[in-house]
Amino acid sequence: xxxxxxxxxxxxxxxxxxxxxxxxxxxxxxxxxxxxxxxxxxxxxxxxxxxxxxxxxxxxxxxxxxxxxxxxxxxxxxxxxxxxxxxxxxxxxxxxxxxxxxxxxxxxxxxx
Amino acid sequence: xxxxxxxxxxxxxxxxxxxxxxxxxxxxxxxxxxxxxxxxxxxxxxxxxxxxxxxxxxxxxxxxxxxxxxxxxxxxxxxxxxxxxxxxxxxxxxxxxxxxxxxxxxxxxxxx
Numbered sequence: 001x002x003x004x005x006x007x008x009x010x011x012x013x014x015x016x017x018x019x020x021x022x023x024x025x026x027x028x029x030x031x032x033x034x035x036x037x038x039x040x041x042x043x044x045x046x047x048x049x050x051x052x053x054x055x056x057x058x059x060x061x062x063x064x065x066x067x068x069x070x071x072x073x074x075x076x077x078x079x080x081x082x083x084x085x086x087x088x089x090x091x092x093x094x095x096x097x098x099x100x101x102x103x104x105x106x107x108x109x110x111x112x
Numbered sequence: 113x114x115x116x117x118x119x120x121x122x123x124x125x126x127x128x129x130x131x132x133x134x135x136x137x138x139x140x141x142x143x144x145x146x147x148x149x150x151x152x153x154x155x156x157x158x159x160x161x162x163x164x165x166x167x168x169x170x171x172x173x174x175x176x177x178x179x180x181x182x183x184x185x186x187x188x189x190x191x192x193x194x195x196x197x198x199x200x201x202x203x204x205x206x207x208x209x210x211x212x213x214x215x216x217x218x219x220x221x222x223x224x
Contacts, residue, residue, distance in 0.1 A: 031210065033211060033212075035212075035214075041216070042200075042214050042215065042216040042217060043156065043200065043202075043212075043214040044214070045211045045212060045213065045214075048210065048211045056211050058211075091155050091156070095210075100146070100158055100161055101146075101158075101212060102158070103148075103155040103156050103157070104155060105154070105155050106154075106155045
């Protein structure tokens, strides 16, 4: 069964460093998403991407964040200058035209 | 502010009992409703979706939607210890990005 994959599974970085989180959505899906979940808190929407552009973004998704679909398969989230409060689990999700989103296993980011 | 609310729990039920999980949402423009299950440290996995008022059954799970009351629920019949997890309610509007707004989740514990 097709699934969303994410790499790395864990990332430790120093405050101020750039990180890139990678996702491979399900191949025939059209919509792509990033969510984050700070430990013990709810899952929060960051950004959605459709037709090679951002379709929606939340207040969390400020100028430090960017997304890219550099080729036909990968979907990346870049955080330019990480802060302590960026420590969280980051989930990628994708879907076809219908509404069910399928989530990847997540990347646990720890900023020291 | 578009909010989705859930009782945080923990909700404890004995094995074989019915577990009832509730969710309310504030945005009357909400179109689609989803229940996800999340085990600790893992990503959300879809249980079921519901789009119109009434009940929808899938195996041991029944989702109920009442748009007038802005209320959606999930019943789990014949609860098993493996059902012990956090249950997330997710709501989406028909906006361009179709992103989810998640509730904080209800932690369910099924006691053997």
